[in-house]
Amino acid sequence: MDVQLKRGLLEVCVLAVIRNQPSYGYKIIKDMKPYVEISESTLYTILKRLEDSDMLIVKTVEHNSRLRKYYHITSRGLKRIEEFKSYWPDMVAMYEFIVREDNKQ
Amino acid sequence: MDVQLKRGLLEVCVLAVIRNQPSYGYKIIKDMKPYVEISESTLYTILKRLEDSDMLIVKTVEHNSRLRKYYHITSRGLKRIEEFKSYWPDMVAMYEFIVREDNKQ
DNA sequence: AATAATACTACGTGATGCGATGTATTGTGT
DNA sequence: ACACAATACATCGCATCACGTAGTATTATT
Numbered sequence: 001m002d003v004q005l006k007r008g009l010l011e012v013c014v015l016a017v018i019r020n021q022p023s024y025g026y027k028i029i030k031d032m033k034p035y036v037e038i039s040e041s042t043l044y045t046i047l048k049r050l051e052d053s054d055m056l057i058v059k060t061v062e063h064n065s066r067l068r069k070y071y072h073i074t075s076r077g078l079k080r081i082e083e084f085k086s087y088w089p090d091m092v093a094m095y096e097f098i099v100r101e102d103n104k105q
Numbered sequence: 106m107d108v109q110l111k112r113g114l115l116e117v118c119v120l121a122v123i124r125n126q127p128s129y130g131y132k133i134i135k136d137m138k139p140y141v142e143i144s145e146s147t148l149y150t151i152l153k154r155l156e157d158s159d160m161l162i163v164k165t166v167e168h169n170s171r172l173r174k175y176y177h178i179t180s181r182g183l184k185r186i187e188e189f190k191s192y193w194p195d196m197v198a199m200y201e202f203i204v205r206e207d208n209k210q
Numbered sequence: 211a212a213t214a215a216t217a218c219t220a221c222g223t224g225a226t227g228c229g230a231t232g233t234a235t236t237g238t239g240t
Numbered sequence: 241a242c243a244c245a246a247t248a249c250a251t252c253g254c255a256t257c258a259c260g261t262a263g264t265a266t267t268a269t270t
Contacts (some may be wrong), residue, residue, distance in 0.1 A: 017206055019207055
């Protein structure tokens with residue numbers, strides 16, 4: 001799938017994953033992979049970005065004598081998800097515009 | 106609407122507009138505006154890009170002693186539209202993933 | 211005479227997904 | 241015991257793209 005078309009979407013997918021259950025990088029990617037193509041480097045870039053913009057907070061926990069960073073969503077993160085959902089109809093409208101124009105005549 | 110979410114979509118909207126009827130910048134933007142938010146600078150940037158990548162060709166025509174650049178779609182442009190349409194289900198899948206995760210519990 | 215509409219161009223910026231690469235530990239198969 | 245996969249995270253730099261801002265120039269309207 002085209003890279004450009006994923007812009008903005010991936011970020012919200014990540015937020016949605018940790019919404020009800022705080023999770024860590026490795027697990028997040030495992031949970032997403034079956035439904036959404038995402039690379040490791042992208043995920044960690046996104047997690048960092050979401051942290052910097054206060055959409056999530058990080059809690060480092062020791063697990064089997066190894067550190068694990070658990071990501072917890074914040075109210076800003078929740079708001080971001082809602083915001084995206086409100087934009088979705090605009091994206092569908094663009095798709096429908098394309099199909100409609102494409103089928104003219 | 107979020108800028109990032111439009112990535113890749115606008116380009117295809119432009120191609121769709123000129124698909125059946127070659128058109129020029131000013132008219133394209135008029136035709137799109139009611140359905141798709143796009144700025145002038147973006148449109149002309151996209152038109153240039155589509156020309157450079159052989160998705161359309163330009164035919165300059167004199168109209169009322171003023172030059173008008175008519176944009177005609179090419180086979181590559183048509184292919185691009187089809188390609189996008191084949192990607193759309195992946196975008197819908199991402200949206201559905203978000204809603205599904207969001208509604209868990 | 212002033213303003214809006216028509217028509218196109220150019221520059222620079224910010225955002226983002228990703229490939230490539232690296233580090234380090236734990237578990238599993240042979 | 242050794243190799244390899246799995247677990248877990250981090251960083252750099254690139255390419256792409258929408259847009260704001262600004263500019264040029266002609267024609268139509270008030």
